[in-house]
Amino acid sequence: MGKIELHNITYVYGKGAPYEIKALDDVTLSFEEGKIIGLIGHTGSGKSTLVQMLNGLLKPDSGKVLLDGKDIWEEPKKIRDVRFKVGLVMQYPEYQLFDETVESDIAFGPKNMGMNEEDIVKAVREAAQFAGLKEKHLKKSPFDLSGGQKRRAALAGVIAMGPSVLVLDEPAAGLDPGARRRILTRIKDYQRQSGTTVIIVSHSMEDMAMYCDTVVVMNHGRVTMTGTPAEVFSRADELLSQGLDVPAITKVARALREKGVDIGLDIYTVNFAAHRLLGEEV
């Protein structure tokens, strides 16, 4: 459960208007089940548009979105069920918080699903725990939380629905390094424990390298690369030409090679580089 495939997806904003923008151009992609997949690309490359395809917030102009082998637009009336299965945490999700307490805000999704009272309480507790929110936070107004806590409350609001695919659009954007690490670690732990497929949008190469099993690179509405972080980051030139960066340590490895010390170009974490330098097996 939790396999998403995209087949020849095309999407145009403002169709027919003079400012028409082709945000997705014949995208075919399949997201491996039970993995953390990173989606990278510079601003405007179509990442947010793509993730909104996954849960049916946007309907493709052409092409198909398959969830567990079934076209999600087969029955447009049932698109809500798809949204419960594919939980999407939008960019800057803290701006969606609205309820009086964090607890009831997290319960919004489960309530819409029609869960019973008992299950809701349980789902909220578990989601809050996954997101790293303490009991005392639950009774507070969401507007009294710190930025990082708000973000995690919004994350909990989606996790509480128990989706089989969790999609996060730039979950760490605009957070300080501490909060950044906390939220990404939470997501990774959640993925490990629940076996959910997780798709993370980011343009931080370091984060992608650290947390993802697979990386998908987008440019101008098209998928340009797919592979493990090692595979993708070893093609640094292409990434740079697409307006993306590579992890700092990958740059070090490249510079070292130019100076005559070749430790390989598939380096993307400091630990990995250290092992290579010391000639150890990894």
Add this chain to the structure above:
Amino acid sequence: MRSDIVFGQYCEGSSFLHKLDPRWKIIFVFSYIVGLFLAKNIFAFALMTLSIILLWVLSGIRAKILIKGLRPLLFIIAFTAIINIFWFKGETPLLPDSWFFQIYLEGIINALLIVLRVAVLVTGTSILLTYTTTPIALTDGIEQLLAPLAKIKVPVHEFSMMMTIALRFIPTLIEETDKIMSAQKARGSDFSQGSLARRAKALVPVLVPLFISAFRRAEDLATAMECRCYTGGAGRTRMNVLHSTWRDAVMLVAIAAFIAGIVLLNIFAPGYVFAM
């Protein structure tokens, strides 16, 4: 970029009408409306039709857009027309006497003329103002036309600043509403199904974050304005100074000729006299 999408109905362009001074345009529109209401006989109405065609040509706007602009008024137009056809007592009955109601030729002509007047009124003002003037230029024009009122302590500049800011933030708020709605839909909100009460209730999770963010923006903007020493209108000069050109003079003459034409046709041309 989404924020580039101009809100409202302004059509990008560089036509004769686009280049008019907004201050004059406001005056022109009022004069034009007066002219339209003065028209009393079929010849005056013909001049009116001619004027709208001229305006359309001068604006360079596609006819499709203008027709689309009339669509929301279709109901009102049809309603007025029907009322006029059935209630008007003229001299040339069209139906046999035995019928329990009667329609007169004059009633039909009257209805047609009313429809024409409403259509010209709406299209003319839209061409002159909304389609060819940016909202910002419009508020600028209004501010300067009303500037004399500042002498009697009417806060003209402040009102105009408020208008400008409100206009500036409409696209931003629309975009924001869009995002928040998407976010709540992702959590299972349903805005399109269920009873009216249910749908209204579904809006709460949208309105609360929207208001909070609007207030946050307002506060940020106020701080930013204060940081740049904004103290209101007194002593402030403009970045874009409005200039009147030969175009405004030409248009002034044209509008004057239009009104004069209508008045003369009303007096001297024979023919059916409009009853309303």
